[in-house]
């Protein structure tokens with residue numbers, strides 16, 4: 423009895439003062455990815471755990487519960503890699519193409535470059551470090567799977583978007599391409615015959631490219647980078663695929679109010695919106711005043727963190743200002759440079775507290791690039807949008823927003839100011855956009871627990887159950903041809919063939935003999 427009491431006390435003490443040791447790895451130098459990584463850090467720290475965050479954007483505000491691995495060297499590298507890819511001019515001039523087959527291999531290369539960071543390897547080579555669980559962002563490459571087995575602990579994947587086929591195959595199997603678009607697609611279901619074909623083709627072609635080209639290169643990087651780290655711990659590096667398919671859980675930054683319902687295994691959970699503060703910080707005084715005093719409401723215009731204002735063609739800057747000057751509404755334009763001849767109703771913000779702006783009762787419209795974080799925030803706060811997608815998953819987010827009925831899409835072009843004028847008039851005058859987004863907002867908020875609470879619960883569940891093996895999909899135990907019953911198909915073909923051959927022989931015997939016997943009887 424005393425023993426039982428003691429052990430119960432020990433468990434309780436561990437719960438109170440311990441918390442788990444958690445490593446969160448978000449190596450991408452895209453600012454929105456850091457917002458997602460920071461969301462994990464915040465919720466897990468609030469729940470009393472000890473968190474180490476590997477990020478290109480360290481805050482340098484560490485405590486005894488919060489530590490950082492400084493990956494800021496990734497920033498210059500990222501900007502160099504993406505400067506042409508994400509340049510607005512290049513996109514308007516249609517010099518870059520954004521489909522999966524051309525973009526994904528580039529993203530894979532870029533992310534591999536972010537793994538091979540001397541500060542990361544220095545941190546990982548510290549043999550005194552131990553963790554209870556590793557949370558790693560999946561961004562087109564599986565190579566970061568090598569970190570968790572270094573600490574002999576479970577790996578949780580974080581997907582910055584919904585569970586599309588490329589991430590689903592890590593914990594289950596790829597989804598059916600006939601009604602699940604790939605994440606860089608520019609079509610949404612229901613697909614036409616041609617779109618259905620393209621979606622399947624993209625999947626098959628990328629899988630082949632991955633198998634024959636991308637993966638062998640990635641395995642080489644994996645071996646070079648991780649082998650010395652395992653040797654230092656006197657251990658053997660697990661085979662690449664063993665590490666990759668050992669991931670135990672996946673948290674996805676998605677919600678069906680914004681995307682589409684998809685079937686996923688029980689170890690995949692949607693926590694979209696966990697990065698949002700339900701009680702946004704108060705606005706800075708000047709901005710509060712501007713928004714309070716906007717009699718006809720406020721239009722907020724931001725192209726996100728990657729489309730830099732210096733990339734905007736001058737003619738467009740001028741035409742947008744002219745367009746805005748003709749509106750009754752107050753316009754808040756997030757832009758990194760001051761513009762000359764600014765109309766009275768237009769305010770340029772170098773930095774914008776986006777969530778607080780979207781939460782203000784006077785907000786009428788959000789003109790956005792359609793990044794997933796902005797899209798989630800707009801649904802969270804119930805603000806209709808005009809979307810000008812320029813890359814990554816933005817087009818599919820835009821198409822979905824239009825399809826759900828709370829957005830207008832304006833394509834990037836040198837003539838877009840005219841299209842924008844029409845779109846603004848439509849969204850401001852027709853109440854259906856704002857009604858629709860308020861309805862979706864209600865759907866989004868109608869859930870048993872907040873996404874942050876869900877995040878904490880599943881991370882703790884994975885640690886408590888040592889990797890949640892009870893949730894592991896049996897689909898991972900079979901090779902693809904067995905799942906598709908191709909072995910059975912081959913067997914049936916062989917049987918049919920054998921039957922055919924036997925029948926032929928029998929026929930020959932029967933019919934050759936028959937005339938002879940007939941002759942005899944005659």
Ligand SMILES: *[C@@H]1O[C@H](CO)[C@@H](O)[C@H](O)[C@H]1NC(C)=O
Nearest residue numbers: 571574575576660665668889
């Ligand atoms: C597989 O995951 C378990 C826990 O989920 C972990 O203890 C183990 O080290 C991992 N092994 C490899 C090879 O990744």
